[in-house]
Amino acid sequence: MPRPVITPEQRRETRERIRSAAAMLVRQGNPEKITIRAVAKQAEVSVGTIYKYFEDISDLGRSLWEEPVNELRAQMSDIAESIDDPTARIHALLCAYVEFAREKHRVFRGAFLYVRPDSRPIPDQTALEEEPYFQFLTSAIAEGQETGAIIDGDPKMLAQLLWAALHGALALPINIERIAFDPPEQIADAMIKSIMALIDKNE
Structure with a gap:
């Protein structure tokens, strides 16, 4: 069975969800200690999903x-x-x-x-x-x-x-x-x- 097609709106929502999770972690502690895995847990997405939107943790940080x-x-x-x-x-x-x-x-x-x-x-x-x-x-x-x-x-x-x-x-x-x-x-x-x-x- 083919995977459902992700709409542009869903992509934007997922990206903002990841960014919001990262921003929350920044507010809670030291930005240098934030990891992709921690952001994934906060956003309730997989690590692989984050890498679909951002190259690495630095790229995610820059987006904020x-x-x-x-x-x-x-x-x-x-x-x-x-x-x-x-x-x-x-x-x-x-x-x-x-x-x-x-x-x-x-x-x-x-x-x-x-x-x-x-x-x-x-x-x-x-x-x-x-x-x-x-x-x-x-x-x-x-x-x-x-x-x-x-x-x-x-x-x-x-x-x-x-x-x-x-x-x-x-x-x-x-x-x-x-x-x-x-x-x-x-x-x-x-x-x-x-x-x-x-x-x-x-x-």
């Missing part, structure tokens, strides 16, 4: 963050298109990053603070120039340099330094919880002020 991260990129694109002044644009881009970390803290931890265990393979890397956030920062810095508003220097390196400094301000209190740092967002807000004071020639 993909939608909100793409929403962040869309927000960054709106900022890049709507703010003409490059200095104000840089400030808005930095603030949006902090706001994302504040409002989507679970996603931020999973997508931006995840440290790959040595036991898992290095993922395929995307060129830095292909990341929209980096593109928006670099473009704004270069435009600001053309008008004399932003300090001189390689725009690509400056963009990396800005992103690294802000990300570090958010990550440090989370990654080293045994030390009583001020709240991450408070440090990040102060970091933005420091960054803008350093790069803005009008400050």
Whole structure:
């Protein structure tokens, strides 16, 4: 007897069921310890079923963050298109990053603070120039340099330094919880002020 045909809607439902199970496990514990078998048990599906939808546990993990991260990129694109002044644009881009970390803290931890265990393979890397956030920062810095508003220097390196400094301000209190740092967002807000004071020639 032939197997019943699975409809596209059923496929979507199964995929979302697996993702929901994985998200629940992430909320309950350490994402690094989550396995395909644990997700299968939570979703009440077979391990083989999960592999029909996701390559491995890393692919499943990425699917949890993909939608909100793409929403962040869309927000960054709106900022890049709507703010003409490059200095104000840089400030808005930095603030949006902090706001994302504040409002989507679970996603931020999973997508931006995840440290790959040595036991898992290095993922395929995307060129830095292909990341929209980096593109928006670099473009704004270069435009600001053309008008004399932003300090001189390689725009690509400056963009990396800005992103690294802000990300570090958010990550440090989370990654080293045994030390009583001020709240991450408070440090990040102060970091933005420091960054803008350093790069803005009008400050």
